[in-house]
Structure formats: structure tokens, C-alpha cells
Amino acid sequence: MQYTEVLINIRKIIRSINLESKRIQKEYGISIPQYLCLNFLNSKEDYRATAKEIGGHLNLNASTISGIISRLEKKGYLAKLPNQSDKRSTYIYLTALGEKMVTSMPDLLHEKLTAKLKSLSEGDLENLKEAMDLLVGLMGVEGVDASPMITPGENIIQQ
Numbered sequence: 001m002q003y004t005e006v007l008i009n010i011r012k013i014i015r016s017i018n019l020e021s022k023r024i025q026k027e028y029g030i031s032i033p034q035y036l037c038l039n040f041l042n043s044k045e046d047y048r049a050t051a052k053e054i055g056g057h058l059n060l061n062a063s064t065i066s067g068i069i070s071r072l073e074k075k076g077y078l079a080k081l082p083n084q085s086d087k088r089s090t091y092i093y094l095t096a097l098g099e100k101m102v103t104s105m106p107d108l109l110h111e112k113l114t115a116k117l118k119s120l121s122e123g124d125l126e127n128l129k130e131a132m133d134l135l136v137g138l139m140g141v142e143g144v145d146a147s148p149m150i151t152p153g154e155n156i157i158q159q
Contacts, residue, residue, distance in 0.1 A: 006135075020109050028105060030072070033058060037068050038077055038102040041094035048091045050083075077101055 021032050028035070040057050041047055049057075055065040069092055072078040077098030083089040094102075117125065136142055 010135075016109060024105070024108075028101065029075070030077075030101065031068075032108065033060065033064075034068050034072055034077075035102065035105060035108070037065075037072060038094060038098050041078070041092065042099055042102045044094075047094040047099070050089060051092060054092060072098065 024035065025031055030038075036058055037054055040054060041049055051062070051065050051069060054069070055062055058065070060068075069078060069080070073080060075097075077095055079093045079095050080090050081093060083091055117128075120128070
């Protein structure tokens with residue numbers, strides 16, 4: 001395999017992520033991080049979490065999470081309610097409309113990829129990990145913060 005084939009494959013991955021993000025935004029009116037926020041709340045037993053818990057799960061900072069929550073709340077997908085046992089904190093609840101949105105969406109690329117990675121043998125998975133580690137090293141991006149999701153348009157360089 002020539003090095004240009006590696007570069008082409010990287011471009012295919014990036015382009016696929018960008019196209020999926022644009023398609024989801026156009027068809028459903030929400031971004032991938034907004035979907036992941038809704039999906040996280042949908043996975044919770046009581047459909048609620050604090051903003052800090054959401055931020056921790058999505059590996060996003062507080063101001064980004066605040067913006068995501070505000071936009072989803074305006075659309076009626078979330079509701080912010082005070083914590084009855086601690087009035088200083090607020091719970092973010094998934095609404096019925098939010099649940100309908102999250103369950104109507106197709107599996108995302110990273111969800112499909114996760115399922116396929118789980119089906120690989122230990123040897124194949126180790127080979128893939130070693131190849132990805134080599135690629136990350138060649139690109140010099142070892143120190144870049146990696147969110148647990150695939151989203152385009154983020155500032156990947158840590159200041």
C-alpha cells in the first residue's frame with residue numbers, strides 16, 4: 001500500500017463524519033453532540049442528569065454543555081428543574097418530545113463502528129490499535145483531547 005492510499009482513507013473517514021453531521025443537522029435539526037446529550041439522558045434510568053454529568057460523559061467543557069442544553073431546552077427536548085434535595089443544583093430531564101427525537105434517529109457512524117469493533121478478534125483489534133497508535137504518532141496528535149464521540153468542527157488543538 002502506498003502512503004497516498006493511507007491519506008485517501010483518512011480523508012474518506014473525515015468526509016464521512018462531516019457528511020453524516022450535515023445530514024443529521026438537516027434531517028433532524030440537531031447536531032451530533034445534541035443527539036448524544038439526548039441519548040445519554042435516554043439511557044439513564046430516571047431520564048435525568050446534571051449538566052456536570054452530561055459534560056463528563058460527552059467529555060465537553062461546561063460552557064459547551066450549557067449551550068447544548070439551552071438549545072435543546074428551547075426546542076422542547078429537555079427541561080431543567082431544580083433538585084428538590086439541593087436547591088443550588090438543577091437536573092436536566094429528557095422530555096417526551098426529546099425521547100421521541102432520540103429514538104427516531106438512525107444509528108450514527110460511531111455506534112455502527114463500535115458494534116463492528118466489538119466483533120473483531122483480539123488479534124485484529126490489537127493490530128488495528130497498533131496501526132492507529134502509529135498514525136497518531138506520525139501526525140503528532142498524541143496530546144489532543146479525544147471526546148468519546150465523533151463530531152466535526154471542533155477545535156482539536158489544545159492551547
